[in-house]
Amino acid sequence: MRLQFRPTQVFDETKHVVDMIAKKYLEKATGDLYHLVPIEVTADGNxxxxxxxxxxxNPxxxxxxxxxxxxxxxxxxxxYYENMYSKYVGPVNIAIKAICKNYTFSELYEIAALCNILQCNIRSVCPKIDFQQYMAIWDNVFTPVSPIIANCNIVIMWSHALNEKDAREANNGTWSPNHFVPLISSGIRNDSNNGNQSTSLAVTPEKRAFKNNTVTQIRMPEFPSSPSRRLRSEVNIGNNTAQSISSDSIPKEKNDKEERRQIQLEKKRDRSRSSRMNETEEQRQIRLQKLKE
Structure with missing residues (x-):
């Protein structure tokens, strides 16, 4: 049974909290989003x-x-998903295995799939930070596969649980997203004439719109390389401060050890991802081939 999805489109101060860190990242995204605000959601990989x-x-x-x-x-x-996106984010079967683990960070495959699940157009927004060619695909409008027809529009932004300075310090000076937040209207601008407060999904000439089995391209450069899928969970802001280990609390000691282990794993994965960002096209093809084997 399909979900009934009628998304909230306007900020409500009684229900929503503005994500102030994401708000700074939004300032570095495409300029036509000034009327939207990022809403705080839990940074746990989900x-x-x-x-x-x-x-x-809907509770x-x-x-x-x-x-x-x-x-x-x-x-x-x-x-379908293999043909459309594997050249950007690796084999879909590898991605599916990762998604089966709860709290695993999502990527393009999940965004594209949610378009069908929700019967919704999803505008994916990525801040222009340390921009590389392969990142252009992150900044697009994704649509359902025919014959499904979208009945609403939403905007999701790639963000980070930490501010840019702290994120770079935790990742050897580089920045890459590890969080998603929804963007909704601040209530200042209404793009419709009939009172239906639907967020604008205007596509700039530099974007691609993914629809059905084809890609509609408008003056878009080629994507020579892409990092493989990040199999990781997000770092919760509150977990970045080391906690003292209480000698009289065994459960707390185990929790602290697990937190430190997760932080170390996150740093290791970020270092690995950073090295892949600088690989050549030949190295990338070899790596993707090994993943398929």
Whole structure:
């Protein structure tokens, strides 16, 4: 049974909290988003699904349900997603295995799949920070696969749980997103004439719109390289401060050790991802081939 998705489109101070860190990142994104504000969601690896749940405003729908529906969609239409996106983010079968683990950070496959699940156009927004060619695909409008017709529009931004300075310090001076937040209207601008407060999804001439089985291209450069899928969970801001280990609390000691282990794993994965960002096209093809084997 399909979900009924009628997303919240306007900021409500009684329900929403502005993500001040993401607001700074939004300033470095495409300039036509000034009327939108980023809303705070939990940074636990399920942030893309938290964003949808917040917009859905339906307590009966959980992040776990959305993750399972995403897996089913990707498995059902595996060939389509492989043909469309594998050259950017690696084999879809590898991605599906990662998605099966709860709290695993989401990427392009999940965004594309959610378009079908929600019958919705999703504008994916990425701040122009340390921009590389492969990142252009992150800044696009994704649409459902025919015959599904979108009945609404939402905007999701790639962000980070830390401010840019701290994020760079944790990742050897480089920045890459590890968080998603929803963008909704501040209520200042209304793009429709009939009172329907639907967020504008205007596509600039530098973007691609992914629709059905083809890519509509408008003066878009080639994408020579792309990092492989990040199999990681987001770093929660509160977990970045080292906690003292209480000698009389065994459960707390175990939790602290686990937090430190997760932080070390996150740093290791970020270093690995940073090295892949500088690989040549030949090195990238070799790596992707090994993943398929």
């Amino acid at each position: 942030c893309l699904y938290h964003s949808i749940v917040l917009l859905m405003n 009966a729908v959980t992040t776990s349900e959305l993750r399972v529906r995403t897996i089913i969609e990707l498995v059902t239409n595996e060939n």
